[in-house]
Amino acid sequence: MDFLTYSFSTDDIWWLETFIDDWFLVIALSLFVIELIRYGLKKTFTRNLLGDSVTNFITLGTFILIVALVAATYAGVFFYVYDNFKLVELPLTPWTILCCIVLADLAYYWEHRFLHKNGFAWATHTVHHSSPHFNISVAYRHGPLDWLFPLFFHLPLAILGFNPFIIFLAEVVVQVYQTLLHTETVKKLPRPIEAIFNTPSHHRVHHATNKQYLDKNYAGIFIVWDRMFGTFAKEDIKVKYGIYPAVKSINPVTVFFSGYVKLVRQMWHAPNWRYRWNLLIKPPLWAWQQENKNK
Template structure:
């Protein structure tokens, strides 16, 4: 077992210092990004994620080693070039995990936590799920199957998580054009956290924005369309317990109560957020299409 450090724990002092610096820069630029109750909720969600993460990590390690020890196709050595391969493989896996988490309500139920804040700052990066770690790892199971050592996978997953911390800010407008073209940036990720119809379910990147450009989910941040953070319908609470589980409650209520066919009950679990069996719901694609028609109509007047 390669002895890699737990870089997330080592990064905690950096997180604190970075938030203090952002608070100072935001105040100097007269940008109001922090709200005390909201930030405390985000920090509480982060602490809960760390605590529950010990149990989730045990499940993930067991699953990765089970696949690696019994089913791996190759044995990829822990050498310099394999770290290059795992960088791209992990980022590809993250893109599809993130995209599906917006397109399937089963995964949205845990991921919605990260989008529940109506503010956008470095504390928002700490607003993490309490439940997702126990089952979203399935998107990475193909990596030990290929022959990547589980320790390498876990290290790269931590590196990706660490990278994504700094992009949760309004203190940075744009990075250099070459950087914006290849990497995920604060501008790209502000779009991802937007509830504006044009921004919904866009920019799912972890580190590399190239996947969104390749698979048609990229959206530039528009100067004329200021990002409105939060959800299409906000949850209106700072209670960490409610933030963690309110969407699970709504999911089970929609799937298992009322008069519905068995097929519709299953579809509530796997269809996108916003889907309704009676046709009254609106998906992000529908909301975006309606918004674009309205904009086009206004332009022709």
């Protein structure tokens, strides 16, 4: 019990976050190699799969460059809110870290749900969903504004009194956990795990274009959020991955900007300003329904 009340320093939290980031990337790349071997053994390895995987890592590199440019501002907002608006000052202990991870996961659920329900947000998140494949590399497929939206959903944690260093660590833990979900190698896990935690099976559903799977399973670590808020779907039939209409390209530049290029084109051809506003704030399904209304 002494460990649970141990007081960490900010240097300890920073070291832990860096350790997780650095070593997990090595682990993820190793798992990806195993997946490539599996594709080879099943004779499903194709040039398109390889090109798509390379594109995924290039979008990751581009995303990291963007994050490097905005990191100081992003962190500064958290520290400003924490210093000036926090309700209490919570200590840096294992208990607060654990609580922050759970709350960050809940915040991620609502952020993720928002990304699917708002046209402007979907334009960046659609990049992640645009791959017709599903493997570890897809977890690293990023859009240009993926760094922006977590700010609005995780900032309340700073108001509650969580040190920004703990919040950043919690964000990393949630993202690292999710990376492992992008695989077809792992089928279904034991029922108690499937009932509480997000699993590869649950996340395959989230990446599906099958009608019964659309807008389901937004969870990060705990699938209980989807069960609580009515967005859970069980993997019953074979999943078809991607988006509609498909991005038929493995060019990393095309893929990275595909969502906003499509949104700009839709707004350019929109009949009026009200329609343009709706393209920004309504779910992508609304735009599809409008485009197909008279067909």
